[in-house]
Amino acid sequence: MRTIITMIIILFMTCVVADSAHTKIRQKRAWIIDSFTIEEECPGPFPYILGTVNLEKKFWLRYILGGSGATMNPKGVLSVNDYTGEVLVHKKVDYEEFKKLLLRLEARDKNDRVDTRLGIEIKILDINDHAPAFSNKYYETTLNESVSQGELVTTVSASDGDDPTTPNGTFRFTVASVTPKTDNVEFYISQNNNTGSVYFKGCLDYEKAKKYTVLIKATDNGDKVQLSSTSTLVLNITDQNNHLPEITGHTGPGKIKERESGVEVLRLQVTDKDRQGSPAWKAKFTLIGNQENYFKIQTDPKTNEGILTVIKAMDYEEQTSKNVSIIVENEEPYFFCKVKTRTSQGLWDVETRSTRSRTGVLILPKPYLVTIAVEDVNDPPEFVPPVRKIMIKENSLVGTLLDTLTVIDPDKTYGNSFHFVKGKDKDNWVSVDSKTGQVSVAKVMDRESPLVNHSTYSVIVYAVNKAQPPQTGTGTLVIYLADENDNVPLLVEDAVSMCLSDEKTMTNITAVDLDLPPYSAPFHYELLEDDQMQGKWKIEPNHGTTVNLVRETPVYAGHYEIKIKISDNQGYGLVQKLSITVCDCSSKPNCHVRSFISQPSLSSSVIMILAFLLLLVILLMTLTLCKKQKKTMILSDDTPGNLIMYNIEMPGTDCKVPSETAHLIQSSVKMSNGIFRQHSMLHNGSTRGSYRQNKYDMKVFSPRTTSESMSRNCAALYINDTYIKKILSKRLDQLQTLEVELCDYEPHCYANE
Known part of the structure; x- marks a missing residue:
């Protein structure tokens, strides 16, 4: 920086000399005097002579001083004697504000012409007037007590306003004090320039100190005087699992009944010296020897007890007791640290123990053994096998033996006397002997029955023992029905x-x-x-x-x-x-679709009367239309070759029956025949009946009961049916001849008559 300023002054003086050359007045060559120094905060007395500017002169000169410290800030610090050239200091200068003062000195002759211009550099000497200042006056952080020594606690920083190139502007960090003072921890600082990293040696212990207050001091390296300042570090210690939990005993029955589940068996009590409610205190249990998953264990969040519960039913006949081991840990891994030797250099010699750490001694939890007794209870009988499959042909004779069920009683201390009871049998196809368990055909079985699913029919059978209270076993009988040719297409x-x-x-x-x-x-x-x-x-x-x-x-x-x-x-x-x-589909595209639906809900007598009246009306309408139909016929003379025009396809009746009437007649005849056939079937005996097989293996309707009065009604219906059919046949024969169609479409010409 000094070299740059000197070059600027030289350039400035050169520019002045060049400018003066235009005046064509001889002047002396400019030169730079040695630098002066002023110690900051100098107490005086003021003014005092800093130095004298000596010029080789043979004539009278007057001195003028300008620049920083004179005519520029800090103004009034320096002045020059107009005639002697002495530079005077009038007041203090602060190094932290002005580290150098650059001035310009002019020497003028009696004609007030510049004879000489000089540059003056005054360096302000720093004194140790600033103590190191911390970035923060207060630091606070938290560490777990299980943190190993040498772990970084926190980082502090400071700065000094004095010249950093002098001892006044450099400083060092130290630990001034620690509260409380314990024998298990020592704090130290590692410095890097203006920052310091705080570490600890030894073992943190929540039970010895929950919080440390560390006073950190920063002191500069001043030669004459050393200044310092302090900052406070508060280190909070959180409790960790440095005490192992221990099972001290258990309460509860310690026994279960076979086939029992969801029942609490034991409660295990635990002691722990860590802070109650913390993860280091909360117990976590593990079962050993529970491969069959008979039990589960949970922690009571209020008492920290272990609750052992049976979740899978046990069988007394298989085992009368069960041994399991239980270990207890905490939610946080266990960690223990103990100081063995304190050293002045490096970390201390400490002993560590952990359940999960790779370093130190590995600590394994101690198992706690319990024995659970199983009590015998009355077991239900068991079918062997639980599902029995039987193959039989459909239509087998009633009484055919299907199978004999096998049942065992697994109890050792209870009797094995039991009887059989038939359960679900939708159509009562089988019978079960209550003593022997023999299953026989009770009703002819039909593979085509809607109760049969994929040729199988299922029956549920129960076996009930005579203990108190009685127990029931369930078995399933699946009957596969082999098909027979008992249906026709x-x-x-x-x-x-x-x-x-x-x-x-x-x-x-x-x-x-x-x-x-x-x-x-x-x-x-x-x-x-x-x-x-x-x-x-x-x-x-x-x-x-x-x-x-x-x-x-x-x-x-x-x-x-x-x-x-x-x-x-x-x-x-x-x-x-x-x-x-x-x-004819050309005139009516849907003519082949049936246009009536039988209404079985109406009474038979009403339907017959309505049908008969409808037929009479249709016949009367047909006769009327035939009489009123105007005949159109072109008669020819006897001249050979003339054609005779008819309004029908062939000679005969020229009555034209409308297509709607003819269709209605045909539908009515069909309806009448269907009605009488239905009533002949429904009233041939009783309204209730059943299907049976005849000798041709056809399922036909057979009445169960016969009423004498209904027989007379059926005879009357048969007579009416025959009478109406005769009337209809006679009327239709009058309208058309055999194999001649009714006039239900328009006449048309043929290619050849």
Whole structure:
């Protein structure tokens, strides 16, 4: 810095000389005098002569002083005698504010022209007037008592306002005092420039001192006088686990009953010298020899006791007692430190113990042994095996022996006398002998029953012993039913429909069989044709579950009924009737869909009366329309080659029955037939009945009771049915001839008459 200032002064003087050259007045060469020094805070007396500026002069000169300390801050510190050149000091200068004073001295002649310019540097000498100052006057930190010696406690820092290049501006840290003073700890400071790291030697002990107050001193290295200051460090010690917990005893029954769980067995008492409620005091228990997980142990948070509980039922017949060991630790790992030898250099010689540390002596908790007794109680009987599986054919005879159940009593001190009781048996298919445990068929079993799930039927059986209180064992009997060919294939739908067409048409028919393979699909279909149906229908292919019913030749619109024999894979089958509806789909796309639904909720008499009245109304409307229909006929003369125009497709009646009326007639006839068939079945005996098997293995409806009065009603219904059918047949014969369609569509021209 001094070199830089000197260069600036030289440059300034050079600039002045260059500027004076323009005046063309001879002047002396500028030069720099030696530097002066002033000691800061010099007490005086003032003013005193700092020095004299000597110039070689042969004529009179006047001196003028300017710059810092004279005309600039700090003003009034220096002055110069105008005629002698003596530099005078008038007051104190603070080194911490101004470390140097740079001045400019001019010498002027009697004409007030500058003869000489000089630069003066005055250095302020520092004195030890500042003590080291700490960054903080108070420090506070916390350490666990288990921290090992040599651990950093905290770091302090300080600064000194004096010149750091002199002893006045440098300082050192020391520990001035420690409160309380204990024999187990010593604090020391390691310094690095203006910072100091505080460490400790020995062993911290919460029981000896919960808090330390350390006074730290910073002292400078002044030659004449040494100044210092202090800061306070408060070190709080937290209690750690330096005392091992110990199980002192236990309370409780120390025994359990077999098959008992969730019951408290023992309570273990623990002592610990660490601070109550702290993690160093709270107990943590571990069970040894509990591989079967019969027990668990928990800590009572209030008393710090260990609560031993049985969580898995034990069997007296397997073991009458159980030995377990218990160890207790704390939530925090155990740590112990003891000072053996104090040394002046380096760390002290200490002894450490820990349950987890890699250094020092490893401490293992001492196990506490307890014995738990198991008491015998009355055990329930046990089925061997618990689930018994039996295979039997369906439809086996009543009384057939299925199996004999086996039960044992595991008790050693109780008797083994027991009896059997049947539990869940949804349809009472089996009977169980209460003494022998024999299971027999009580009712014919049907594999196709809705109570059977995947060919299995389950029965629950209980075995009850005679002890007090009695105990019950549960067994399951799973009956696998082997299938028999006791069902024939049946049509899924017994009515199909087709559209009227000159081309070959077909529809699907499907059959199902409740039996399993090989007593079910594939089915064989055989069409039984009579003279009227000969060559009109065909089934292809004739094997499978779903086949095609093919109309090979054109037929008229109307209803047809064919007979089909459907046999299963074993040739077991039945002849069934299939109803076919053929209608004109071009005029009515949905004409082949049935337009009525039977209403079984209405009474039979009301339905018959309404149907009969409806038929009479339809017949009257048809006759009226036929009479009122205006005939349109173009008669030809006898000239050969003339065509005769008809309003029907062929000569005959020209009565046109509206398509709506014809459809209503057909539906009504079908409804009437269905109504009388239903009432013939429902009133053939009683309203209640059951299904039975006939000699053809077909399930048919069979009445349970027969009422004489109901028989008379059925006869009356049969007579009415026959009478109405005769009337309808007679009326329909009057409207159309055999195999001639009703006039239910508009006439049209043919290519060839």
